[in-house]
Amino acid sequence: MTTLYDSVRYPNWPNTRTHPATIGALAQLLGRPGAPFGRCRVLEVACSEGVNIANMAVGAPNSEFFGIDIAESSIARGEETIGWAGLGNVRLRLADIRDEQAVQGEFDYIIAHGVYSWVSADVRAALMAMIGKKLSADGVAFISYNAFPGCRVRETIRDYLVYVLRDAHDPQQRMEAARAALEYQMSGWSAEKPFQKALLEAAQDNLNRPIEVLFHDEMGEVWEPQFLSDVADAARAQGLDYLADAHPSVLNDGLFPSVRFDAAKKHTGGDWVKFEQLLDFTDMRPFRWSLFCRAGEKIERIATPDRVVGLYASADLTPASGPGKKAFAFRARTGVEFETDDPALGGLLGRLASEPAVLLDEYAGSPDVVEAILRLFVNTAVTLATAPPIFTRSPGKRPLASPLARAQARRGEEVLAALHHKPVRMIDPFWNSFLQQLDGTHDHEELAQFVAASTGKTIDESRRLIPAALEEVAGNRLLMDAVKAQNA
Structure with a gap:
């Protein structure tokens, strides 16, 4: 069966939020450690050409990676690339998730990135049911999706494109017409008017991405953003609990004592999903990277210092130039600067500026240092993982590329x-x-x-x-x- 993904190739790139070492670190911080990245089984649903899992496989030769997709050309292209790379621990399969035989065995990590809100209700149900059956006891599932209410602005963009492209059927013609139509409409919106400013930003975001992404995402046949609470309910029906969002910036209320969470209890009864759903209305979040685990065990959302044992911190830092008020000052790649007088924290940040990764075990006995690193983590200045990166900054005598x-x-x-x-x-x-x-x-x-x-x-x-x-x-x-x- 030929799909639109066979006609228009979707950009197939690695996504750091889906990486088991990244997901595993977050789960560990919440008291639900998963399988080690070096020895785990990973499934990606709608894997396209398998680049995401193949790139993981490069760094974990003793783990197994499986991908399924319904686009025949994507699977064929991916198998060829994986064969050229010599990655024997990756397998791709042409399969429909509604087929109960599509997936065999259990998996420690199940990834469904950019699928859930672009497929019909029966496919969503089949996906969640499969995760309920195939996720291992300590496994973590990753499901990303367009989210309401933040997607109301993007919904207007989609409504506009559906309208202006109603008579265009050829994929190439639709892509060219969509770009021209958005550029035309943007010229009529004013940044002085709040809603039109939001539309301008959403339209520009679409135009900044490859046109193939716009074709498959905003212009897709199915485009059904979800409320977090509805996705969590669907997961709960399959014996799964909502763990957290995989984006570090959403974790501030989950890793530290939260005044907002306490203040919202009269509306939420202390239910975490209800709390985050309220925040989605406050923040108008348009996208979710939701993590799920097996239901039953309590999720300890406030991180304790001992939970960083076994985790590696990485950061793209440089010492901040110019006079500083404190002994140690650094600048993140994002441009944010921070400083400290704490010699232990300053020493750690100095190491992060010069080393690819630092194992945090020796800092677990220093609560202030751990809290500082976790705060940098939720502000995306530091990344955490259960395994060190395998890249090198030193070419050596006989350089080896991935x-x-x-x-x-x-x-x-x-x-x-x-x-x-x-x-x-x-x-x-x-x-x-x-x-x-x-x-x-x-x-x-x-x-x-x-x-x-x-x-x-x-x-x-x-x-x-x-x-x-x-x-x-x-x-x-x-x-x-x-x-x-x-x-x-």
């Missing part, structure tokens, strides 16, 4: 899966050929010989180019620490 990125480069992709589980864009065709040489067998002189032969540069020019080229690749988190990968 096998998946090399396979994508062989396919001619411009957006590659990086080893911090984010997409990186490398547009120049030079990178496609150069990355394929970084298989761990070529030293810097051999790489220079390759560059000279393929670009026409002199050998001396090529030798001077190699350090900068490798620095670019390493900076994009595409180079592997082979020892870490083997020991994962």
Whole structure:
């Protein structure tokens, strides 16, 4: 059966919020630790070409990854790429989730990203029922979806596109017409009027993304945003409890004592789902990354210092320049600056500025340091994971790039899966050929010989180019620490 995803390819990129090491860290903070990333079984529903799970598999050779999708061309393309990458721990299958035989066995992590609010009610029911049956005892399920009430603005954008495209049926024609229609309509909205300003921002957000995303998302046949409370009720009917949202910024009331939660009790009775649903009306949140676990055991939402044992912190920090009022000052990649006089916290932040990841075990006995790190975590300045990253910033004598990125480069992709589980864009065709040489067998002189032969540069020019080229690749988190990968 041919689908629209066979006609129009959907961008298939890794998503860091779906990574088991990231999900596992959050679950551990809430007192529900899951299976270790290095030895787990992961299922992704609607996996497309499988890039998301294949990139996970690079860092966990002893784990198993399965993906299902209904688009035949996506599965075929993914299987070819995975084969080129030599990833024997990933399997893709053409299957419909409504088929009870589509998924076999239990899984420690089940991922359904960008599915739930774009499929019919019977598919949503089948998805939730499958999770109820196939999630392991300590497993965690990830379900993302457009959320009401925040999606009311985006709903207006969709209504407009459905109207203006009612006579356009060819996919390419629809995409071109949608872009032109949005640009036209934006010219008539005023940023001085609050609702029109919101529409302008939503429309611009759509135009900033690949047009294929707009085609499948806002212009999809099914577009049914959900209330968190309804999704949680559907999960509860399958023996599942709502654990948390996977976006760190939503966790402030979940990891620390919350004045807002206490104040809302007269409306919620202390029910966590009802509380977060009220917050969705307050914050007008348009999207949810909901995590679910097996019902039965109490969820301890206030994090205690001991729960960081076994977790790795990472951050893109630099020492802040200029005079500071306190002894230690740092700037996050987002531009936010923070400072402290605490030598233990300052020392940890200094390590985070220079090391790919820091194991937090030694800080578990320092409640103030742990609280500071968790507050940086909910403000997205620090990431937490149950496993260290496998990328390296040092190319070594024989540089080794991610096998998946090399396979994508062989396919001619411009957006590659990086080893911090984010997409990186490398547009120049030079990178496609150069990355394929970084298989761990070529030293810097051999790489220079390759560059000279393929670009026409002199050998001396090529030798001077190699350090900068490798620095670019390493900076994009595409180079592997082979020892870490083997020991994962």
